[in-house]
Amino acid sequence: MSEDSEKEDYSDRTISDEDESDEDTFVKFVSEDIHHCTLLTADSIVDPFFPRTTQILLEYQLGRWVPRLREPRDLYGVSSSGPLSPTRWPYHCEVIDEKVQHIDWTPFFPEPVYIPTGLEMEPLYPNSKEDTVVYLAEDAYKEPCFVYSRVGGNRTPLKQPVDNCDNTLMFEARFESGNLQKVVKVAEYEYQLTVRPDLFTNKHTQWFYFQVTNTKAEMVYRFTIVNFTKPASLYNRGMRPLFYSEKEAKAHQIGWQRIGDQIKYYRNNLGQDGHHLFSLTWTFQFPHNKDTCYFAHCYPYTYTNLQEYLSGINNDPIRSKFCKIRVLCHTLARNMVYVLTITTPLKNTDSRKRKAVILTARVHPGETNSSWIMKGFLDYILGDSSDAQLLRDTFVFKVVPMLNPDGVIVGNYRCSLSGQDLNRNYTSLLKETFPSVWYTRNMIHR
DSSP: OOTTOSSOOOTTSSSOGGGGGTTGGGOSOOOTTOOTTOEEEGGGSOOTTSOSOSSEEEEEETTEEEEEEOOOOOOSSOOTTSOOOOOEEETTOOOOSOOOOOOOOOOSSOOOOOOOOSOOOOOOOOOOTTSEEEEEOOOSOSSSSOOOEEETSOOSOOOOOOOOOTTOOEEEOOSTTOBOOEEEEEETTEEEEEOOOOTTSSOOOOOOEEEEESOOTTOEEEEEEEEEOOSOOGGGTTOOOEEEEHHHHHHHOOOOEEOOEEEEEEEOSOOBTTBOOEEEEEEEEOSSTTOOEEEESSOOOOHHHHHHHHHHHHTOTTHHHHEEEEEEEEOTTOOEEEEEEEOOOOOTTOOOOOEEEEEEOOSSTTOTHHHHHHHHHHHHHTSOOHHHHHHHHHEEEEEESOSOHHHHHHTOSSOOTTSSOGGGOTTOOOTTTSHHHHHHHHHHHO
C-alpha cells in the first residue's frame, strides 16, 4: 500500500492491468482429467462459494481444487520481473527514443578552477535575420498549466534538427532532464544558446543539459547562453561547464569533466521590462571528429538513474532485508515518489522503540548534487560497516530520495509541474497540487 493513502491508484505499476484477465481461456467447464497444478482464478468458475475476484487462485491438487491468494502485485516500480515503471511527460513534450546513458567516473585529481585573465570577451548578439537557427524546441506553452501526461510525451512525429551544413553542430535536448530551447549559429564556430524556463513559468533559467554531434576536432568553438536571470554566478568564481564525450568514455573510460576557456558570466542587453538577463560564454576544442558529446550545468542524475539504483537494492538479497521500498505518492504527471524505510528488522523479543531519522533530496530538479549526496548516504547506510550496522540497529531511516520527479524528468531548474517551488509549499494544504511535500509532511507527523 502507498504510505498514508488507502485510495492510491497503482495504475503505473510494472504489472499491467491485462494480467488480471490472463486466465480468461479457462471459463469453459473443467474436466476431471485436467493436468495437476492447473491454476484458475476464482472468477473463472461460476460458484457462489467464491466471490468474483482475480486475487484468489484455484490449484488442482489430488483430485480437488485448493484456493490460495495470488502473489501481491508489485508496489515498487523497480521489480526484477519486468521493466522499470516508464517515465511520464506532459503530453506536449517532444521526447526522442534514444536513451541517454553516461558512465560513472571520478577524476583522478581535483579539477582546477578557471583563473580569469581579464581579457575574456563579452559577446553581444544583435538580432539578425541572416543568422541560422539550428535548433528550436517545440513550444512548451500550448497550455497555461499542466493538463495531463503520457508515457513518452508527444505522440506526433518528431521534428528533426536542422542539418544544412557539413560544419554545423547538431544539437539535441529532448531527452530526460535535458534543457535547451533554441540555438542560433552566429559565426562558423560560434553559437548563441537559449535555455528553457521551468515549464508553466517564465523564469528559473539556470539548468542546462544538451547533446552536441557532428563535432570537428581541434577547432575553437564558442558557446554563449544568453538568458540566465541570476546576477551572480560561480562561473565568475572559477567554475567550469561540464563536458562528456562518448568516444572518450568508450576508449579511455573518462566520464564527465570540467572544461572550457575564456569563461565569463556577465550582464547582457537582452532584458525587457527592467529585468536584466545574463550570459555565460566559454570556448572549447572537441577532442574527436564526429563525436557525440554533452554539456551540463552540473552532473546529471535522472529519474531513471534513481529507479535503476533502487532496482539494484530491491534485487540484492542482503540489502533488501533492511531496506524496504514503497511508493509514497504519485506526482501530478503520475510518476512515482519513492520512500525507503531502512532499519534492522525487529525481533519478536525486541520491543524497543527506535527514533526516526528523515532525509529528503532533490526538491529542486537543477540541484543534481543533492541526488549524488543522497546516493553516497545510501551506499554508506546500506553497507556492511560496523557503524552502518549500529545506525540501522538504533534508528529507523525514512528516506525520500527524489521529491520532484516531474521537474527532474522535464529538465526544470526549480519548480514542479505546478509551476511552483515545492520548497516554498511545505505548509500548503493543497494535496493534489503539491503531493510529494504533502505526503512527506504527513509521514513526518505520523
